[in-house]
Amino acid sequence: MKIEILTLFPELVEQVVRFGIPRKAVEAGILELKARDIRDYSEDRDRRVDDRPYGGGPGMVMEAEPLTAAIAAAKAAIGEARVIGLSPQGEPLTQDWVRRLALEPGLILLCGRYEGPDERAMRAVDVELSLGDFVLSGGELPAMALVDAIARWLPGALGHEQSAPNDSFASGLLDHPHYTRPEHWRGEAVPEVLLSGDHAKVARWRLKQALGATWLKRPDLLAGLELNKEQTRLLREFIAEAGLDSPDSDVL
Missing domain, CATH: 1.10.1270.20 (tRNA(m1g37)methyltransferase, domain 2)
Structure with missing residues (x-):
């Protein structure tokens, strides 16, 4: 399985495949993970990817252009894949979701920050998933949790083939x-x-x-x-x- 994580903090999400089951899955060649920096797709010379919200209010909003460009680049790299937005507004992430996503050949995980993405960029997202009814600073930790959970279901990742079904x-x-x-x-x-x-x-x-x-x-x-x-x-x-x-x- 190939997973692309779109984030402002690639060094953070890369840690998930340096330990435990995800690391074993990578070493076994059954999981490939790439962290793609959304700032690389900014059209601003300072690599800025956020701006003030229309209508006023606190916080900043992630711009649509760098997000959609990053998604397009990820799809070009791994082929057509489902785009998962990690958001407190999403459906609860359950074991059933994990099992289903583990069957996909590839996934693109979009990590929001600030007040979230411009709604127009969300048109490219297939489904939003949430760890629970609470707010984190961004989608990186939920994305890492999802990668860890999926890795357990990849054939050959665990020492015993019945470990995941018995979870x-x-x-x-x-x-x-x-x-x-x-x-x-x-x-x-x-x-x-x-x-x-x-x-x-x-x-x-x-x-x-x-x-x-x-x-x-x-x-x-x-x-x-x-x-x-x-x-x-x-x-x-x-x-x-x-x-x-x-x-x-x-x-x-």
Whole structure:
């Protein structure tokens, strides 16, 4: 996959492929990332890319011309690709979005700054995505988060091919708890089922814990799922074993 990040701070976004899974993906030749400086497409001798907003008000607005020129240059370099704008006004970035974008041959990520881009430049953007309902100084950190998330889904990037499908949100649920050595630590022991060697029991326990964690921490996710009879039974078991109040009838 080829990804172009259009930004005013190329040195910042390049850091994402210098560590961890994105670095391994680059070294394996399954990910190529280029940070393209939007200032290189400015028509101003001082490489200025922003100006005062029409209608008045605080802040500056990114000019349409350097943005559209940078997008055109990125498309010329990697071919026709979806243009993703990182913006607090965008759709929530979910695991489903990550999976879908990881199937693309190439992506162009546009990082806004200041009060945002001139609206006319947004005509070239295919979709806007947001990390959440809060405001950052620019789109660079969301772009880096998206690259990291996508890298996990590229074939060969992870040490185990089932690591990404087993991540939180991959099945609509949060992840189950994880344990490693030592077996006993500060008075707490690893759940016996994980030491049993019975793969069916382990899978059932993990599903129960994932359902329970989602019910406790993100009931909004659970409300959007249609649980089958086995999942419903496991969630009821989790609630009973934990001595918790019964969930809303809308969920179970």
